[in-house]
Amino acid sequence: MKVIMQWTYGAAKKPSATFTSDWVDAKQALIIAMDLEKSGRLKHIEFQDEIGTVWTRKELTKLLEETAAExxxxxxxxxxxxxxxxxxxxxxxxxxxxxxxxxxxxxxxxxxxxxxxxxxxxxxxxxxxxxxxxxxxxxxxxxxxxxxxxxxxxxxxxxxxxxxxxxxxxxxxxxxxxxxxxxxxxxxxxxxxxxxxxxxxxxxxxxxxxxxxxxxx
Structure with missing residues (x-):
C-alpha cells in the first residue's frame, strides 16, 4: 500500500507551510511522520491512499495493523x-x-x-x-x-x-x-x-x- 503524505510544518509564532510528498510505502510514511513529529514543528499531517481515501496517522496505523495478514x-x-x-x-x-x-x-x-x-x-x-x-x-x-x-x-x-x-x-x-x-x-x-x-x-x-x-x- 502506498500513500501521499501532506503535512503542515512551522515553528511557533512563525509562518507555516504545507508540503506534499511523492508516493511512499505506507509503513515508511508512518516512520517519516514520527521523525517529523520529533522536530516539534509538525502542526498537521494526513495520508491519502491510492483509491483517494484520506487517513489520519492514528487511522493509518490501525489500518496497517488490521490488514497485515491480508x-x-x-x-x-x-x-x-x-x-x-x-x-x-x-x-x-x-x-x-x-x-x-x-x-x-x-x-x-x-x-x-x-x-x-x-x-x-x-x-x-x-x-x-x-x-x-x-x-x-x-x-x-x-x-x-x-x-x-x-x-x-x-x-x-x-x-x-x-x-x-x-x-x-x-x-x-x-x-x-x-x-x-x-x-x-x-x-x-x-x-x-x-x-x-x-x-x-x-x-x-x-x-x-x-x-x-x-x-x-
Missing part, C-alpha cells in the same frame, strides 16, 4: 481463447500478491461452452480474476491488471468504444464488482510473450486440463 500489491494476468469450430473457450488467470512477508502466486483456469467470441472469452477471464481477488480478500487498494488483448484493455481503459452489447454487459459486471470491493484497477496492455502463463492456462483448459494452485515463491 493480500497486498496484487498483479493480475488474464487471457482467454475461443475455438470457433467447436464453440469452446478456455480462460487462464494468474495473480501475484504479497501476504505478510511472503510472495504468493495463484493460478486457475476454466473451460466454457457458452461464449461466442475471443473477446468474450477475454472478458470472462477478467471476471474470473476479479472473483478470485474477492475470494483472496483483496479490497480497497490499487490493483494492476495485465492482458494481451489490445481491444479489451483499451475498451476497459475507456480509450476505445465498445459497441458490443454482450461485451458491454461483461464490463458492467466487472466494474460493479471492482467498485464493490473498492479496488482501483490499473489496466496495462502487454505483449503475448509476457502473458505466457495465463495463455498456457487457457490453452490447457481447452485441452480439458483443469488447474488450480497456490504457491509461495
Amino acid at each position: 493480500p497486498q500489491d496484487a498483479t493480475v494476468y488474464f487471457d482467454g481463447g475461443f475455438q470457433k469450430e467447436n464453440g469452446l473457450s478456455g480462460i487462464g488467470v494468474v495473480i501475484y500478491y504479497t501476504q505478510g512477508k511472503k510472495e504468493m502466486r495463484l493460478r486457475s483456469n476454466r473451460l466454457f461452452h457458452e461464449l461466442q467470441s475471443n473477446n468474450e472469452a477475454e472478458s470472462a477471464a477478467l471476471m474470473e480474476a476479479v472473483n478470485m481477488l474477492e475470494e483472496l480478500g483483496v479490497h480497497h487498494q490499487k490493483c494492476t491488471i495485465k492482458g494481451d488483448s489490445q481491444v479489451v484493455i483499451n475498451q476497459l481503459k475507456g480509450e476505445w468504444p465498445c459497441f458490443d452489447d454482450v461485451i458491454g454487459k461483461w464490463f458492467d459486471r466487472i466494474e460493479d464488482k471492482l467498485n464493490k470491493l473498492g479496488i482501483k484497477p490499473e489496466y496495462e496492455h502487454i505483449p503475448r510473450k509476457e502473458n505466457h502463463e495465463a495463455d498456457k492456462l487457457a490453452t490447457l483448459a481447452l485441452k480439458g486440463e483443469s488447474i488450480s494452485s497456490r504457491l509461495a515463491l
Whole structure:
C-alpha cells in the first residue's frame, strides 16, 4: 500500500507551510511522520491512499495493523481463447500478491461452452480474476491488471468504444464488482510473450486440463 503524505510544518509564532510528498510505502510514511513529529514543528499531517481515501496517522496505523495478514500489491494476468469450430473457450488467470512477508502466486483456469467470441472469452477471464481477488480478500487498494488483448484493455481503459452489447454487459459486471470491493484497477496492455502463463492456462483448459494452485515463491 502506498500513500501521499501532506503535512503542515512551522515553528511557533512563525509562518507555516504545507508540503506534499511523492508516493511512499505506507509503513515508511508512518516512520517519516514520527521523525517529523520529533522536530516539534509538525502542526498537521494526513495520508491519502491510492483509491483517494484520506487517513489520519492514528487511522493509518490501525489500518496497517488490521490488514497485515491480508493480500497486498496484487498483479493480475488474464487471457482467454475461443475455438470457433467447436464453440469452446478456455480462460487462464494468474495473480501475484504479497501476504505478510511472503510472495504468493495463484493460478486457475476454466473451460466454457457458452461464449461466442475471443473477446468474450477475454472478458470472462477478467471476471474470473476479479472473483478470485474477492475470494483472496483483496479490497480497497490499487490493483494492476495485465492482458494481451489490445481491444479489451483499451475498451476497459475507456480509450476505445465498445459497441458490443454482450461485451458491454461483461464490463458492467466487472466494474460493479471492482467498485464493490473498492479496488482501483490499473489496466496495462502487454505483449503475448509476457502473458505466457495465463495463455498456457487457457490453452490447457481447452485441452480439458483443469488447474488450480497456490504457491509461495
